[in-house]
Structures are given as structure tokens and as C-alpha cells.
Amino acid sequence: MTIETVKIQSQGCLINGNMSVPNDPANRHYQMILDWINEGNTPTGADVIAPDYVALRTGPDGYASTGDQLGMIADGTQAAHVAAVKAAFPKSITGGTTLAAVPAEILTAAAYKLFASQLADYTQAILRLGKYVVSVGRVELTEMQATGEQLWNEETMELEDILESVVTQTAIEAVEPTVEVTTYSDDIDAEPTVSTITNPLITADVAERAAAQAVVDATPQPVKDA
Numbered sequence: 224m225t226i227e228t229v230k231i232q233s234q235g236c237l238i239n240g241n242m243s244v245p246n247d248p249a250n251r252h253y254q255m256i257l258d259w260i261n262e263g264n265t266p267t268g269a270d271v272i273a274p275d276y277v278a279l280r281t282g283p284d285g286y287a288s289t290g291d292q293l294g295m296i297a298d299g300t301q302a303a304h305v306a307a308v309k310a311a312f313p314k315s316i317t318g319g320t321t322l323a324a325v326p327a328e329i330l331t332a333a334a335y336k337l338f339a340s341q342l343a344d345y346t347q348a349i350l351r352l353g354k355y356v357v358s359v360g361r362v363e364l365t366e367m368q369a370t371g372e373q374l375w376n377e378e379t380m381e382l383e384d385i386l387e388s389v390v391t392q393t394a395i396e397a398v399e400p401t402v403e404v405t406t407y408s409d410d411i412d413a414e415p416t417v418s419t420i421t422n423p424l425i426t427a428d429v430a431e432r433a434a435a436q437a438v439v440d441a442t443p444q445p446v447k448d449a
């Protein structure tokens with residue numbers, strides 16, 4: 224579904240003028256709205272309907288009930304009451320519909336989702352860049368670790384851990400820089416040709432590293448700090 228417009232309503236949102244979506248993070252269309260906002264789009268605020276002078280005069284703050292006005296006629300205050308209501312709600316009040324501000328809640332929810340997505344992408348990109356370069360390979364790394372056994376040291380008069388060298392990173396040989404590719408012609412009488420190309424493993428590694436670096440470069444600093 225393509226979202227064209229999103230209008231805020233009292234209990235949710237209206238997509239494209241015909242689909243009501245609740246304010247529920249578990250709703251997939253609500254998540255689509257957040258993505259739509261993060262793409263640079265802005266929802267429309269809810270309608271704010273302002274009543275005109277007729278609605279105000281006949282509303283709860285307007286004219287008194289017929290019974291009350293009959294009592295006012297009897298005591299001579301009805302004309303003043305009517306004048307006061309007309310003065311309070313003049314004919315210049317024409318009413319109309321305006322748009323409310325977009326609620327901060329949905330904008331905040333979109334911002335949080337974008338932040339989480341950028342953080343996940345950044346984390347994966349850093350992990351990818353941390354892998355060894357296939358054209359270079361990697362060296363073996365070792366470190367001394369305790370075996371769990373101890374030996375009495377006559378000089379220090381203390382038990383000391385027995386250490387042994389443990390491989391913490393195995394060595395991986397660099398891949399061949401080039402490979403030969405045999406190409407066969409549709410002509411059954413033609414001899415196949417052999418060409419030398421960059422090793423596809425290297426090509427893929429370079430492309431993946433470039434994509435990961437692009438993600439890192441595009442990540443906002445607050446996300447990196449997180």
C-alpha cells in the first residue's frame with residue numbers, strides 16, 4: 224500500500240482519506256505511518272471546528288431556555304439577557320474549520336523508530352568492517368591463559384597459575400587475487416576462451432565494505448554515541 228496522506232484523528236489516523244488506523248504500535252499500518260513520516264512526510268493535524276454565532280447563541284452558554292425566558296419576561300430582564308448573549312456572540316463569529324498541530328507523540332514514535340533502525344544498521348556495518356579483508360587474510364593471535372592448575376613458587380612462597388599459550392584467532396590465508404574464467408561460445412566449433420578476472424570473493428568483499436562504510440558515514444553522531 225502506498226501512503227499519500229495521513230490525517231490525525233481523535234483515536235488514530237486516517238490514511239489516504241479512507242483507512243482508519245488505531246494508535247497501536249502492534250498495528251502494521253501504524254508502523255507504515257511511522258516509516259512514511261521518517262521518509263520526510265508530514266501528517267495533517269486533526270480538524271478543529273469552531274462554531275459560528277448561531278451555534279454559540281443557541282448552545283449551553285447562549286440563550287436561556289424558553290421557560291427561563293418566560294420568567295425573565297415577567298420580571299423584565301429578558302431583553303437584557305438577549306442583548307447580553309448577542310453582545311457575547313456577535314454575527315462576526317462565522318466559525319470554520321482549522322487544523323490542530325500534529326501531536327508530538329506520533330512524531331516522537333517515528334523518531335524513536337528511525338533511531339533504532341539507524342542504530343541496528345550502524346551496528347551491523349561496524350561488525351562487517353571488523354571482519355578481515357579477504358585479499359589480505361589474517362594472522363594467528365595467541366595469548367597466555369590460565370590452565371586451572373597452580374604451581375608453588377619457592378621464591379614468592381605463593382601458588383601461581385600455570386599458563387599456556389592459547390590461539391584466540393586462527394590464521395586465514397589471503398585468497399588468490401585473480402581467477403581464470405572459461406567462456407564457451409554458442410558456436411560448437413569455436414574454442415572456449417580463458418580470461419583472468421579479479422577474484423569474485425575480493426570483489427564482493429570490497430563492495431560490502433564500501434556499503435558498510437557508507438552506512439557508517441551517513442549515521443548521525445547521536446546514534447554513533449549510543
